[in-house]
Amino acid sequence: MPANQQVAIVGVGASKFNTVTSGLSYKEMMFDAAVKAYADAGLDPRTDIGSFICCAEDFWDGNSITDEYMPDQLGAKLRPLFTVSGDGLLGIAHAYMHILAGVADIVAVESHSKLSDVVSKKEIINLGYDPVFGRLPHVDPRYLAGLEMRRYLEESGNTHEECAEVVVKNRGNALRNERAVYGAKVSTKDVLESEEIASPLTKLEESQPADGSVVVVLASRRRARKISDRPIWISGISWFSDTPNAEEMDFGQARYALHSSIKAYKMARVTNPSKQIDFAEVDDTYSYKELQHIEALGLAKHAGKFVSSGKGDPDGVLPVNVSGGSLGMGYFIEATPLIKVYEAVLQLRGMSGKNQLPNPKRCVVQSWRGIPTQSGVTAILSR
Amino acid sequence: MDLALNEEELKRWSDHIPLMWKYTAGIAGERFLQLLKQGTLQASVCKNCNKLFLPPKIFCKDCFAQLNEWRDVSPDDGFIYSFTSLTSGDGRRTVVLVKFDGVEGGLLGFFKPGREEPKIGMKVRAVFKPKQERKGSLSDIQYFEKI
């Protein structure tokens, strides 16, 4: 079963992931990631890269035309560049299209988080809600995560303890990943007894903010083979948005992930994901989201049992978030899935370090745009 | 002069964004809010899909039809789809998403404070604020209570 080999990742670079990045502006973090990614690909951005794509949101950068501030630190001045108001994996999808459309042979994608600079995080999340019907006065905007979690557990039959197992696994995985900053040995008891955010969701079940920038360089099949001796192919990619109205959302299942994965698997000729996928980096912004996404992606029928029985562990049948995921590496807003792509590329190249899996060939990377959305991207990466 | 403070200020410049909007509720939203003020609920109807939408919209997300029919939904016919409890400045409160049989969507609001514990599937009714206190917003529903 040959992979779909039309577009490949030929370079990756990242700034140091941290809870606080003291003294560096987000532009300097981007520059750091870009220099590393271009060195990894062996390319000069001023002459070799035909298109640049950023994934950023005005509110998170604190600037109403944040897209205008992207070119210089990426080597993109007076080069084709645009910014996607979406997550980093959507940027990869755009790069894929640019290459297939012949817009450019080589494309760079960037996304970043400088959440340590954002003082009004909750207020920004609250502004994401429908102004007339969704912004509940004096209520923590994470109420929607509490509502979704309770309903999801009720419909799926998964338990709160199994959600806590996700946290135990991912933060434990992060201990073996030198790039992760939230590694910790925690018990399900610690998780369940931590402070309540929006019942049943607790503090330890929420991924915590982190800073970082990732740059990914992609190339057409023809160029990829010349640039890299270990190209990582984007064998499938798809994106879906469900209704933005909280009242109409289906909390029982992640339909955006279900539909985008069906399409991405088809492109990648994956017919039985639970057998043909070697590892998965799925969205785990909150503990229960990992379970919901494992099920939507067809990796397991009962994700709670799958995780609690160790099947998603690094030595399990299908490791999920071996990087530590967002619970173990941190939450990077729009850059969150690009951190997962970065980790997946290192795994597929066999360069992940202490947490390296034995010889993985194919993985799924999946994103969710966070509350209050039902949007996300699924990509299949293979070597 | 406090040198340390100045160095921190140099490192991280503080600014804030004081902004205001006036959000247009729209044809469906305005109608819904006016009726809410009168203590009634109306959904918009898609005849193609045989669906009711609450809060109402003038478009159907399933078949893309324009909707211009309305149907009453009884504030007494709700059930709890999900609930969550949170602690904020105003103390601990329970947010509920209440749905109505045969209606797509529902209403976000609060569960009546007290000894009664909410449950998924619990039948509830919307209790409106006294008429003179209503403003034509979702908060005109004081809370949802068990029937």
Ligand SMILES: [Zn+2]
């Ligand atoms: Zn319709």
